[in-house]
Amino acid sequence: MDHxxxxxxxxxxxxxxxxxxxxxxxxxxxxxxxxxxGVDSLGLLGIVGELENRYGTQIxxxxxxxxxxxxxxxAVNASVKTxx
Amino acid sequence: MTSDRNGRRVVITGVxxxxxxxxxxxxxxxxxxxxxxxxxxxxxxxCEKLPLRIAGQxxxxxxxxxxxxxxxVQTDRFTHYAMAAADLALADAGLGxxxxxxxxxxxxxxxxxxxxxxxxxxxxxxWGQGPHFVGPYQSIAWxxxxxxxxxxxxxxxxxxxxxxxxxxxxxxxxxxxxVRTIRRxxxxxxxxxxxxxxxxxxMVCQLGYRELSLAADPDRAYLPFSADARxxxxxxxxxxxxxxxxxxxxxxxxxIRAVLAGHAATFTGASRWAESRHGLAHxxxxxxxxxxxxxxxxxxVFADALGVxxxxxxxxxxxxxALGEHAARVPVTxxxxxxxxxxxxxxxxxxxxxxxxxxxxxxxxxxxxxDVAHDIDLVxxxxxxxxxxxxxxxxxxxxxxxxxxxxxxx
Numbered sequence: 001m002d003h004x005x006x007x008x009x010x011x012x013x014x015x016x017x018x019x020x021x022x023x024x025x026x027x028x029x030x031x032x033x034x035x036x037x038g039v040d041s042l043g044l045l046g047i048v049g050e051l052e053n054r055y056g057t058q059i060x061x062x063x064x065x066x067x068x069x070x071x072x073x074x075a076v077n078a079s080v081k082t083x084x
Numbered sequence: 085m086t087s088d089r090n091g092r093r094v095v096i097t098g099v100x101x102x103x104x105x106x107x108x109x110x111x112x113x114x115x116x117x118x119x120x121x122x123x124x125x126x127x128x129x130x131c132e133k134l135p136l137r138i139a140g141q142x143x144x145x146x147x148x149x150x151x152x153x154x155x156x157v158q159t160d161r162f163t164h165y166a167m168a169a170a171d172l173a174l175a176d177a178g179l180g181x182x183x184x185x186x187x188x189x190x191x192x193x194x195x196x197x198x199x200x201x202x203x204x205x206x207x208x209x210x211w212g213q214g215p216h217f218v219g220p221y222q223s224i225a226w227x228x229x230x231x232x233x234x235x236x237x238x239x240x241x242x243x244x245x246x247x248x249x250x251x252x253x254x255x256x257x258x259x260x261x262x263v264r265t266i267r268r269x270x271x272x273x274x275x276x277x278x279x280x281x282x283x284x285x286x287m288v289c290q291l292g293y294r295e296l297s298l299a300a301d302p303d304r305a306y307l308p309f310s311a312d313a314r315x316x317x318x319x320x321x322x323x324x325x326x327x328x329x330x331x332x333x334x335x336x337x338x339x340i341r342a343v344l345a346g347h348a349a350t351f352t353g354a355s356r357w358a359e360s361r362h363g364l365a366h367x368x369x370x371x372x373x374x375x376x377x378x379x380x381x382x383x384x385v386f387a388d389a390l391g392v393x394x395x396x397x398x399x400x401x402x403x404x405x406a407l408g409e410h411a412a413r414v415p416v417t418x419x420x421x422x423x424x425x426x427x428x429x430x431x432x433x434x435x436x437x438x439x440x441x442x443x444x445x446x447x448x449x450x451x452x453x454x455d456v457a458h459d460i461d462l463v464x465x466x467x468x469x470x471x472x473x474x475x476x477x478x479x480x481x482x483x484x485x486x487x488x489x490x491x492x493x494x
Contacts (some may be wrong), residue, residue: 017219019153038154045220053216 003055005076010047012070017050018043027069034067044072055080068078094263095494096215097338098179098326100172102165102278104140104319104423108172108443109369112433113440117467119449121422124316130284135298136291138305139282140319140424152238158221158235160199161320165429166231167238169324173274174239178338182240189244190261190270191236194254194277196427196481199475200286235274235324243270248277249427249480252388254347255322256489257429263329271332274306277428278322283367288320293482294355295392303452308389308418309396311457316391319420322429323436341427342439345474346375346490353484357395360480361402364388367488368476375474375490379407382414382490383472384447386434388480389418393457396416399478400458415447415470417463422451431479435489438475442493445472453466 011024014037022037044064051060052059059079066072099109105122106112114116115122126132126139142165147156150168159167170191174180183189203226209217224230229247236245244265248254253448255277262273280289291387297315299305306317333340372379388399404411419437420430441447447468456462477489 015153017157019157021153042158042220042223043154049216049219067460 001043003080004019005051005073005080010073013047014039014043017046032069034069051076085444092267093330094327094344095330095333095340096268096325096342096344096439097328097333097340098173098177099323099341099436099439099482100169100176101284101323101433102142102145102169103294103321103323103433104142107145109176109436116419116437116448117446119422119451119466121303121451123305123422123424125302126282128282129256131282134284134287136287136289136296137298137300138302138309138317140317141282141424142321145449149376155234155238158225159230160202160225161280162195162278163225163231163234164197164199165280165321166193166276166324167235169278169322170235170239170274170418173276173326178330179326186240186242188243188271188494189241190265190273191232191241192243192248192258192265192273192275193231193235194248194250194258194428195228195231195279195456196251196254197279197281197286198228199230199278200289202226202284204283204285212357231278239274239420241274243273250428251483251485252425252427252430253479253481253487255428256347256477256479257349258489259325259327259435259489260349263347266327266329271414272326272328274324275327276322276324278324279427279429280320281318282320282428295390295395295482297391306391306421306424307453308387308391308421308450309400309458309460309462310453310455313391313393317424319424319426321426321433323432334400340494342442343492343494345492346371346373346377347403347488348374349485349487351484352486354482356484357392357398360395360486361398361405363486364399364402364478364480365405366486368402368478371476371488371490372406373473376494377474380410382407382410382476383470384438384441384475385414385416386438386475386477387416387418388478389420390480395480396458400460403460412461414461416460417447418450419448421453431477431487434477435491438491442472442475442491445469447472
């Protein structure tokens with residue numbers, strides 16, 4: 001599977017799974033943290049589950065503990081690449 | 085509760101109601117006062133073919149407008165109602181801007197059924213699609229304690245928190261627990277209950293109750309104390325309050341709406357309605373004693389009013405046992421005949437009505453009931469004007485709990 005999770009897709013997942021509206025541009029800010037958006041690890045766990053179902057592959061454990069959107073995107077995109 | 089060894093008087097400074105006959109305390113009281121009935125067909129998806137047809141469903145509640153998205157996705161409808169009712173109570177108490185001292189505010193709720201609708205959806209995902217399709221919030225949303233936890237997190241309340249997992253009477257026990265919490269040193273407790281049992285799984289669970297009315301005519305389905313009593317109609321919604329140490333309320337110039345004067349609870353066994361006579365009478369005597377209240381000081385009784393002949397008879401006798409000669413004179417009412425019984429929320433909706441009744445000097449009527457088959461002065465038809473200083477709220481649960489609460493005008 002060749003897919004790269006984008007800021008826009010992550011923003012849509014945060015909305016649908018964690019109920020929080022986040023501007024995709026804010027996600028792309030290098031200093032951005034999940035804390036400031038109010039997204040906690042249970043919220044990220046729901047997003048991980050959704051991505052695993054969508055891509056049909058496992059995402060490496062620990063992605064839900066990411067502190068920043070960049071860490072999360074890196075973890076997810078690395079898993080999707082190796083899992084493909 | 086007013087003057088035990090710890091001395092602290094506890095008052096109600098905020099009331100918030102989400103009920104089948106009104107979202108918001110003003111709409112609720114208007115409908116209650118007029119004896120309007122809110123019973124009707126259950127319209128929720130998946131409920132159409134179940135033998136339970138009539139209930140008190142909340143209409144016109146805008147969850148998205150009342151609750152932030154992040155809390156909506158994590159919670160069941162019963163918690164949506166509880167959070168919204170808590171907001172109303174806090175705003176009413178003049179505490180809408182959040183706590184100055186987070187540790188001075190606790191949260192207590194009662195719950196009889198938890199988040200059945202949320203739980204059913206996730207379990208259907210589990211068996212229909214597999215474990216990977218169950219969201220992480222299943223771990224918290226169905227749980228009886230969910231409303232206490234979410235109100236605490238959302239409001240930033242870090243004082244003592246608790247949940248009473250019980251039958252109907254647990255709603256009054258939650259108020260008593262809030263009083264004890266305040267006596268131990270917490271200034272304020274956000275307290276109450278809301279339930280949401282009108283979803284397919286939750287409704288199937290209730291079908292085993294022989295006290296349930298399966299009648300299809302909303303005006304005839306729930307007729308407590310009448311010769312045509314055929315069981316009770318369930319409901320959703322509830323009420324939340326701000327309970328507060330009197331000196332704290334006076335110190336900040338809050339409007340005191342009522343005094344939580346006395347409470348007692350007993351247990352007489354599930355569906356043993358004849359025995360509930362003695363249990364309920366004992367609870368009434370205990371509540372009166374704690375309130376230092378003579379039987380003839382009770383100006384109105386908000387009855388449990390199960391709508392099962394044997395249970396209605398036991399309640400009428402319990403009132404007579406506990407209040408003596410005064411029982412023949414005291415007005416008794418059951419506004420829940422127009423809303424249904426929202427399990428733990430039911431006696432709290434009654435407590436809210438009792439606070440408003442004392443403020444307005446008006447005993448609301450028992451909707452739909454015209455004939456009274458028991459020896460009580462049941463208020464039917466129209467509201468009755470009366471000087472109300474003290475109200476008695478009664479509740480019995482299907483699992484056998486009995487509770488009585490004495491409220492006083494400040």
